[in-house]
Amino acid sequence: MSKRNTYLGDMTRAIHAGEAPDPTTGASAPAIHMSSTFVSDSVAGFSAHDLDEDSPFLYARWSNPSVTMLERKIAALQGTEDCLCTASGMAAATAIMLTFLSQGDHLVISDVSYAGVAELARDTLPRYGISVTPVDMSNLDAVAAALRPNTKIVHVESPVNPIMRLTDIAAVSKLTHDAGALLSCDATFASPLGLDAGALGIDLVMHSTTKYMGGHGDAVGGAVAGPADLIKQMRLEASIHHGGILSPFNGWLIARGASTLPLRMRAHQQGALAVAEWLEAQPPVKRVLYPGLPSHPQHDLAKAQMKNFSGMLSFQVGDVAAGERIARSMIEKLNVVHYAVSLGHHRSLIFWMETDGLMDSSFKLTGDALASYRAFAGDGIFRMSVGLEDPEDIIADLSQVL
Numbered sequence: 501m502s503k504r505n506t507y508l509g510d511m512t513r514a515i516h517a518g519e520a521p522d523p524t525t526g527a528s529a530p531a532i533h534m535s536s537t538f539v540s541d542s543v544a545g546f547s548a549h550d551l552d553e554d555s556p557f558l559y560a561r562w563s564n565p566s567v568t569m570l571e572r573k574i575a576a577l578q579g580t581e582d583c584l585c586t587a588s589g590m591a592a593a594t595a596i597m598l599t600f601l602s603q604g605d606h607l608v609i610s611d612v613s614y615a616g617v618a619e620l621a622r623d624t625l626p627r628y629g630i631s632v633t634p635v636d637m638s639n640l641d642a643v644a645a646a647l648r649p650n651t652k653i654v655h656v657e658s659p660v661n662p663i664m665r666l667t668d669i670a671a672v673s674k675l676t677h678d679a680g681a682l683l684s685c686d687a688t689f690a691s692p693l694g695l696d697a698g699a700l701g702i703d704l705v706m707h708s709t710t711k712y713m714g715g716h717g718d719a720v721g722g723a724v725a726g727p728a729d730l731i732k733q734m735r736l737e738a739s740i741h742h743g744g745i746l747s748p749f750n751g752w753l754i755a756r757g758a759s760t761l762p763l764r765m766r767a768h769q770q771g772a773l774a775v776a777e778w779l780e781a782q783p784p785v786k787r788v789l790y791p792g793l794p795s796h797p798q799h800d801l802a803k804a805q806m807k808n809f810s811g812m813l814s815f816q817v818g819d820v821a822a823g824e825r826i827a828r829s830m831i832e833k834l835n836v837v838h839y840a841v842s843l844g845h846h847r848s849l850i851f852w853m854e855t856d857g858l859m860d861s862s863f864k865l866t867g868d869a870l871a872s873y874r875a876f877a878g879d880g881i882f883r884m885s886v887g888l889e890d891p892e893d894i895i896a897d898l899s900q901v902l
């Protein structure tokens with residue numbers, strides 16, 4: 501299997517990193533290795549603690565060739581030394597938290613994160629003696645004030661799901677490293693091509709590979725990319741001990757999707773910009789948030805920090821009654837755009853997200869934090885993942901309901 505990242509361009513990396521023609525059959529396309537165990541030529545086993553990238557395959561909870569192929573591809577795309585693939589994006593978040601946090605440690609986390617990650621931090625981690633401070637990561641003074649001597653991880657998400665607020669990642673990285681903590685970043689919305697992890701000072705880049713990386717809405721998976729020593733620790737904890745591994749079949753599917761990621765991301769960006777500009781001109785639409793639009797309140801930061809604005813946008817249509825009425829007509833009338841959760845697929849997806857409901861179930865924000873959320877989301881937003889259909893067809897579909 502070829503080693504990672506010796507290629508000059510994103511497309512070559514996406515296609516070739518991690519794979520090579522099969523040495524036995526000459527097959528040009530990678531095989532799916534549906535094997536849980538591997539025949540050994542050594543009489544003795546070896547300890548999981550001694551694993552390195554040249555270790556032979558032993559048992560699929562340690563590693564499997566189809567998953568290793570994807571790990572090398574993602575590391576090459578993200579520009580990191582190594583990568584760990586997990587059973588889902590949530591398993592990737594859990595892998596970070598349960599590898600690098602112990603009883604008595606402190607986590608600083610974006611007060612708006614993917615809802616599952618927010619609930620993991622707020623409801624689960626404190627049961628293990630880990631204290632958690634949710635912070636508006638767009639407010640650097642608040643981030644600085646939240647850091648403590650026992651802070652081990654600062655976890656950001658940019659753009660944040662669902663409100664498209666950005667974090668100045670390089671600035672938060674400096675604060676985090678000055679405090680002796682690790683910076684982890686959920687870059688699912690941005691994709692590996694949207695953020696330059698090394699330049700921004702991110703230690704661990706997390707993805708739900710269910711989304712842009714796989715890109716076709718047919719496989720759930722997750723990944724964390726980062727330095728080899730941190731990934732090795734995570735492989736021991738998260739895969740070998742906690743067991744949340746990616747199946748070889750999903751590894752193969754997601755790698756096939758990842759092979760076209762740079763092309764797809766360019767098309768997602770182009771389509772999203774066209775849809776966002778059209779939405780801004782529609783009378784029922786009160787506000788559109790897309791980092792690539794000059795009207796995004798952090799457009800300058802987006803231009804400085806994002807290499808691709810991706811296909812995610814949100815828009816407001818007024819109060820909850822208006823949102824629910826339009827959501828109902830979307831369910832009845834839309835053909836091209838599916839009314840469904842998830843994102844990053846070739847099919848366009850849209851979903852109504854009411855602010856009060858999300859506050860009760862997931863974020864539970866009050867005071868300034870709630871005001872900051874409402875500044876981006878009002879009473880509720882439509883979160884839209886602009887797919888790869890022709891933008892004029894997406895727009896024609898949406899014009900039936902707006």
Ligand SMILES: Cc1ncc(COP(=O)(O)O)c(C=O)c1O
Nearest residue numbers: 588589590614661688708710721
């Ligand atoms: C930003 C973000 N992070 C993490 C996740 C969780 O990923 P998964 O559904 O693959 O567990 C999601 C899912 O929507 C997400 O949007």
